[in-house]
């Protein structure tokens with residue numbers, strides 16, 4: 138099939154490359170010329186394992202191109218909308234201007250029978266408004282909402298082999314036809330038995346924010362338990378292991394630490410609360426405010442713990458921070474807890490050096506005043522405190538004996554509960570972590 142993908146960031150670039158792998162002919166449209174040029178050279182503009190290879194493969198087939206000219210999407214049968222929906226400045230609500238701009242660009246190109254597939258995460262009610270815009274434009278095209286659940290770091294696998302599909306469509310003939318068209322796009326994964334849930338537009342939009350709210354709640358739950366553990370001398374990692382054995386609870390997403398961040402969870406729960414307020418059901422989501430607060434408190438606690446470890450003040454102390462990305466296997470620093478902690482420590486007078494295997498360039502753009510080092514060895518040189526803020530495998534596997542030779546004081550704070558405390562203590566380090574004695 139001929140497919141267009143509007144918005145070629147973390148979601149859209151991966152989606153475009155994966156659709157080419159599935160045999161489709163794909164044109165990716167983005168408004169950022171440098172990004173388009175980079176994608177056309179086969180260079181991913183961000184770090185995502187497997188994406189460069191997939192881009193090169195797709196470009197070589199001649200079935201994958203990227204452009205800034207939306208008109209090149211004319212003639213495509215299916216148009217995916219993958220543009221950003223960031224938090225509005227100074228508000229909790231989502232900024233939908235990019236979604237509407239993509240529809241503005243699409244309207245003159247659409248033909249009867251074409252399908253517009255929304256993948257961006259939007260407040261419930263957005264899809265209905267966009268469908269109306271397509272009707273008013275007499276395009277004859279139909280809108281489907283098909284939320285995306287990919288995880289950065291696993292985006293290629295998650296797109297080629299998703300754990301489920303959700304289609305939201307209007308219950309009429311066009312809606313039915315549009316769904317069958319989407320079945321053709323996803324024929325390979327559907328053939329592998331991937332579950333599919335067909336729903337109305339509202340449910341499909343809600344599924345995504347409900348899923349993210351659940352995950353955020355699970356993380357904040359264990360971080361709230363960490364606060365209790367800190368007050369009582371209990372150990373949150375043992376608590377998580379113990380409750381995680383209950384199949385109804387499960388161990389995943391129960392790692393206490395510095396909390397969640399990134400381009401999705403924080404802004405999605407806030408936009409969800411804002412939308413609930415507009416719908417008059419704000420009470421239903423009051424708990425998400427607490428989820429958000431618990432999450433933000435962990436960042437403050439991290440700085441407090443560093444202060445305690447440094448004997449009451451971090452002013453003038455050399456602190457090495459390992460990690461800038463909001464999670465490992467990504468260079469995404471949007472709302473990254475690691476950078477938030479780094480900035481706070483620097484503002485409070487510490488000499489902070491940040492390192493990360495992939496995210497230094499993005500981090501430097503966001504916080505140009507921070508000092509960065511390319512390697513762990515450089516970052517920890519003469520450090521009086523080492524803090525692990527992103528659980529990259531290379532940090533989890535660090536040899537505490539080797540590292541001890543480079544620092545001025547053997548103090549480590551494990552902000553992700555990802556190190557082996559015994560190994561570090563045996564190597565002479567003072568080991569501290571959130572939620573652990």
Ligand SMILES: NC(=O)c1ccc[n+]([C@@H]2O[C@H](COP(=O)([O-])OP(=O)(O)OC[C@H]3O[C@@H](n4cnc5c(N)ncnc54)[C@H](O)[C@@H]3O)[C@@H](O)[C@H]2O)c1
Nearest residue numbers: 144145146147148167168220221222235238239257258285
């Ligand atoms: N990143 C993820 O892991 C992920 C996962 C699931 C869902 N989502 C959702 O997908 C959407 C996109 O997220 P992202 O992380 O890819 O964001 P992003 O900022 O990396 O990418 C958005 C892209 O859209 C482009 N764009 C903006 N206006 C445009 C227009 N009018 N026409 C064409 N391109 C335009 C931007 O230049 C940018 O490259 C968001 O709604 C997000 O919540 C993201």
